[in-house]
Amino acid sequence: xxxxxxxxxxxxxxxxxxxxxxxxxxxAALFSRAAYREGRRLGMERRTLWRSFRxxxxxxxxxxxxxxxxxxTMVPVLGVPVPxxxxxxxxxxxxxxxxxxxxxxxxxxxxxxxxxxTAAVFASSVWVMCVGSVWxxxxxxxxxxxxxxRVAGSLDKDPAWRNVxxxxxxxxxxxxxxxxxxxxxxxxxxxxGSSALIMALVGLAVTKLRAEWLREFALxxxxxxxxxxxxxxxxxxx
Amino acid sequence: METKxxxxxxxxxxxxxxxxxxxxxxxxxxxxxxxxxxxxxFGILPPGxxxxxxxxxxxxxxxxxxxxxxxxxxxxxxxxxxxxxxxxGNISNMKLPSAAxxxxxxxxxxxxxxxxxxxxLAISGSVFASELIIALGILLIAPLSxxxxxxxxxxxxxxxxxxxxxxxxxxxxxxxxxxxxxxxAVALLLGLVPGVPTALSIPLCVLSSxxxxxxxxxxxxxxx
Numbered sequence: 001x002x003x004x005x006x007x008x009x010x011x012x013x014x015x016x017x018x019x020x021x022x023x024x025x026x027x028a029a030l031f032s033r034a035a036y037r038e039g040r041r042l043g044m045e046r047r048t049l050w051r052s053f054r055x056x057x058x059x060x061x062x063x064x065x066x067x068x069x070x071x072x073t074m075v076p077v078l079g080v081p082v083p084x085x086x087x088x089x090x091x092x093x094x095x096x097x098x099x100x101x102x103x104x105x106x107x108x109x110x111x112x113x114x115x116x117x118t119a120a121v122f123a124s125s126v127w128v129m130c131v132g133s134v135w136x137x138x139x140x141x142x143x144x145x146x147x148x149x150r151v152a153g154s155l156d157k158d159p160a161w162r163n164v165x166x167x168x169x170x171x172x173x174x175x176x177x178x179x180x181x182x183x184x185x186x187x188x189x190x191x192x193g194s195s196a197l198i199m200a201l202v203g204l205a206v207t208k209l210r211a212e213w214l215r216e217f218a219l220x221x222x223x224x225x226x227x228x229x230x231x232x233x234x235x236x237x238x
Numbered sequence: 239m240e241t242k243x244x245x246x247x248x249x250x251x252x253x254x255x256x257x258x259x260x261x262x263x264x265x266x267x268x269x270x271x272x273x274x275x276x277x278x279x280f281g282i283l284p285p286g287x288x289x290x291x292x293x294x295x296x297x298x299x300x301x302x303x304x305x306x307x308x309x310x311x312x313x314x315x316x317x318x319x320x321x322x323x324x325x326x327g328n329i330s331n332m333k334l335p336s337a338a339x340x341x342x343x344x345x346x347x348x349x350x351x352x353x354x355x356x357x358x359l360a361i362s363g364s365v366f367a368s369e370l371i372i373a374l375g376i377l378l379i380a381p382l383s384x385x386x387x388x389x390x391x392x393x394x395x396x397x398x399x400x401x402x403x404x405x406x407x408x409x410x411x412x413x414x415x416x417x418x419x420x421x422x423a424v425a426l427l428l429g430l431v432p433g434v435p436t437a438l439s440i441p442l443c444v445l446s447s448x449x450x451x452x453x454x455x456x457x458x459x460x461x462x
Contacts, residue, residue: 007280016271017376021369023268024326027261031318032362034257038250039355048344049359055340056360057367063332064368066398068375072383082272084376088369089269090327099296106292107284124284124292126273132296136304137266140324145255147312159350161452164417164460166348168451169314170338171410172421172444173330178407179425181400191397195404203412215343219335222405227394230401234393 004119008079017085024088055216062223067093077117082126090133103128187230187237195226247351251317254358258321265325306441316354319361326365330440331399335406336364342409416460420450 032053039049070093074083078100086096103125109116181188199222206214214221244252277283284292311329312320315337323333338348340360346352375382385391411418424446428439454460 004282007276007282010280012275012279013272016268016275020265020268020271021373023261023265024369025366027257027265027325028322028362028365030257030261031254031322032359034250034253035318035355035358035362039352039359041246042351042355044352044355048346049355052340052344052346052356052359053363055343056336056363058363059336059339059360060332060364060367061371063328063335063398063402064371066331066395067328067368067372068382069395069398071372071375072379075379075383080376080379084372085269085272087327088372089265089325092328092331095327098299102295102299103284103292106288106295108288119280119282120284123273123276123282124288126276127284127289128292128296130270130273131293132300133269134266135297135300136308137262137324139304139308140320141259141262143308144258144312144317144320147309148251148317151313160461161455162349163347164451164455165448166314166353167410167414168417168421168447169310169444170334170348171418172447173310173314173334173440174403174406174410175418175421175425175443175447176428176439177330177399177403179422179429181403182426183429187393188397188400191400192404192407195401196408197404199405199408200412203409216339218343218409219339219402219405222408223398223401226401226404227397230397231390231394 004117004122005079007119008082008122010081013079013081013085017081017088020085021088051216058216059219062220062227078122078125082129086129090137095132096129099129099132100125102132187234190233190237191226191230194229195222198222198225254316254318254321258317262321262325306438310441310444314348315361316358318358319354322358322361322365326368328368331402332368333361333364335402336360338406339409414460416454417447417451421447 036049067087071083071087074096083096087093104117104121106128107121107124109121178192181192199218202214202218202221205211311323314334315323319333319337323329337357337360341348341353341356344356346356421443425439425443428434428442451460
């Protein structure tokens with residue numbers, strides 16, 4: 001059963017991973033250079049632009065740790081390079097696990113890494129993970145420009161409504177993830193509450209103490225605090 | 239070729255589309271390197287019939303999910319942000335919250351040109367941070383595997399999403415509780431029904447959020 005792991009951990013796949021990551025960073029560099037120049041042209045300050053970049057980086061650090069945890073759980077079954085590549089591109093951990101599972105099932109194997117999970121089954125999992133993400137990428141490639149024109153055309157008439165609409169749309173996505181721990185109760189709810197409380201305290205510190213620099217750390221601090229609280233409170237709920 | 243001269247705004251928008259439309263398909267092809275190498279170099283290929291079955295299986299899930307997701311995210315994220323987000327994934331749990339917090343920390347308004355630039359930079363920052371941290375994790379994978387699975391840390395990492403969205407919720411409720419009421423109520427109701435997939439619940443919440451916002455805006459109860 002373990003023979004495919006030797007192949008799965010072959011250095012050539014680490015090289016693939018490195019190439020893909022470099023390509024992704026190259027794309028991000030191209031976009032951020034263009035956005036930076038456009039910001040300067042519009043008279044936005046260097047500091048503001050740099051701060052946006054930094055806030056994005058800091059806010060993503062803790063969620064990335066969760067990705068690494070998912071990675072650690074996938075490595076025993078799929079080797080190191082494939083989960084690394086898959087979790088660095090396109091989907092997210094639940095998608096990859098579902099796709100790998102569908103790939104195994106197509107070969108008549110239930111579950112990942114069980115007996116009968118051979119090299120060919122592994123290959124089937126990898127193909128399915130790759131093919132499943134083709135659709136969204138093709139759609140974004142060909143439809144974004146047209147969709148954007150439509151949206152822009154209908155919203156430019158009323159900028160005030162556009163602002164309200166944007167916040168409402170963000171809230172729509174986020175509310176699903178806010179409601180879930182409330183429905184589940186217990187430790188998830190306690191974690192949600194701790195995080196909200198820390199965020200409120202950081203917000204107070206920003207306004208009362210005029211600690212403007214704290215803003216970009218607000219999310220990271222709340223997450224670390226709430227995860228610490230989850231570790232401490234866990235025995236109460238088990 | 240366009241015959242009339244482009245305004246700087248249009249030129250910028252076009253440039254982003256060109257970069258995106260060139261890089262995204264190349265990136266997609268690169269992701270196929272591992273299965274192609276498995277096949278050509280190691281001679282490992284699943285039988286055609288099974289492969290077809292797997293491809294049909296995943297596609298029947300992903301085609302509708304992708305369409306709904308893209309219709310939901312395109313109006314929220316700028317063009318460049320879309321091209322980056324779909325190459326790197328983790329959109330609702332990483333890219334969107336990072337963009338929201340970055341715009342707030344520099345005082346840029348979502349949906350405006352400044353907001354678009356701030357969120358493009360924030361998502362680049364997010365991409366750099368996450369890709370580099372994951373790569374670092376790969377280098378340290380052996381010691382990390384042991385540490386991260388200790389019983390004391392396990393609950394912390396199982397609660398990552400509540401830890402993220404508690405803060406996001408507090409921020410939006412403080413910012414505009416009237417806007418937050420409707421989508422939260424709908425999300426709570428949907429949460430009580432078991433087995434509703436996020437591919438359905440997210441668009442439903444976005445739609446109800448926008449409809450409620452339209453009503454509040456018309457009545458003059460919320461302002462920009």
